[in-house]
Amino acid sequence: MPSLFAPTALLPEGWARNVRIDIGEDGTILAVTPDAILPLGERVERLAGPAVPGMANLHSHAFQRAMAGLAEKRRDPSDSFWTWREAMYRAAHGVGPDELSDIAGFLFIEMLKAGYTTVGEFHYLHNDAHGAPYADPAEMSARLIHASADIGIGLTVLPVLYMRAGFDNAPLEPAQRRFAADEERLLRILESLRWHGRDQTTLRVGLAPHSLRAVPVEIVRHIASVLPEDTTIHIHVAEQEREVEDCIAATGARPVELLMMEAPVGPSWCLIHATHVEHEELADIAASGAIAGLCPITEANLGDGVFPLGAFLTTGGRFGIGSDSNVALNPWEELRLLEYGQRLVHGRRCLSLPEDADGSVGGAIFRAALSGGAAALGQPVGVIAPGFRADLAVLDRLKLAQPDAEGDDILDSAIFGGSGLPVRDVMVAGIWRVRDGRHPGEEAARGRFVAALRRVAA
Known part of the structure; x- marks a missing residue:
């Protein structure tokens, strides 16, 4: 049974010093x-810095990831998400099973x-x-399962239902045919994925x-009704x-508004982006228990807009x-940009x-991103506590803007004061990765x- 000893660690009740963490053979x-005192001679691994979930x-x-940096040239005076999407379709065309792996x-x-x-x-190259x-x-989703097992990262795989080109029920465009899946096909994919991941303890299938532009809301409602109530469901909105x-x-x-009226949105749902929403919609998301899935770097890259985080938090909303x-x-830059976006919009500081x-x-x-992310993926992670998976990161104090920081100053230093990654060591399910x-x-x-x-480019 491996045991760790952290000089300081972020626990559910706050920061603690001299923390002993005992881990079972199953990685829990x-x-x-x-405030642990280690008996002389006991084999306990001492961590080299602060430990966080x-x-x-x-x-x-x-x-x-195959097109990162390749969509930054203006090709249209009204360049936007919609023109970026065409570049994404071209990149997707060259990604086969081996390339995806x-x-x-x-x-x-x-x-x-x-x-x-x-x-x-969130995978749609079917x-x-x-x-x-x-x-x-x-085939394609299973490649993600096997890659995650080989590398040692936890995975929630979310095969995508993609049925039409827009709200007018137009058929899929030629470039979208790789994404095509109806209800019956999606259920077959889910069954196959459970077989592929049968021995992988860090895997969840949602x-x-x-x-709603790609799937009629009545289909969203129906497929949610035929699966277990706690099935993880994600949707761009x-x-x-x-x-x-x-x-x-x-x-x-x-x-x-439409999704909340017509679908059984609840705590196992994650609404990705939800950028352009009114206050009543924010309150409805929060009341449902659903997680807002925020991606500040990509949202900035695509020119999506800025999520109204302050108003959402006021309603009790959760995010990852x-x-x-x-x-x-x-992730440190995602959180920094999340806060900085609010400052730029509202002209004030400390708005998250x-x-x-x-x-x-x-x-x-x-803390909010830890909790919301774990809930959105249906994974027993996000806290260093008994019963949860032993997933943690050890920070490198020499990479913090304030190397002697304690408590939440560690996180402020890592998020707002650094230019690189502050992470030294990473454990998943009790194994150092x-x-x-x-x-x-x-x-x-x-x-x-x-x-x-190179194969994709060719």
């Missing part, structure tokens, strides 16, 4: 003892090194480049209606102003963070706190990743 935390990355499209493998290493220990893969199904309907306008024109309601298009893998709260901004948003900033499979994975990018 058995006991946490603050590993962060959940609640929204990722792994294949899009190699891209995801290195991507998952990058995530681990940043302090993410679990990822939600078919081959011509739109034909693979022999195994879950599903993702892509968006209200990401773009045009999406909101098209939804109103087609249905008379805004996207979040995701790397989405994977142009950058840095409820209006009646004082204290550390970094501490508040880090990153030591001193290195993953043991990193060099080989990098080589496969580069070769895959």
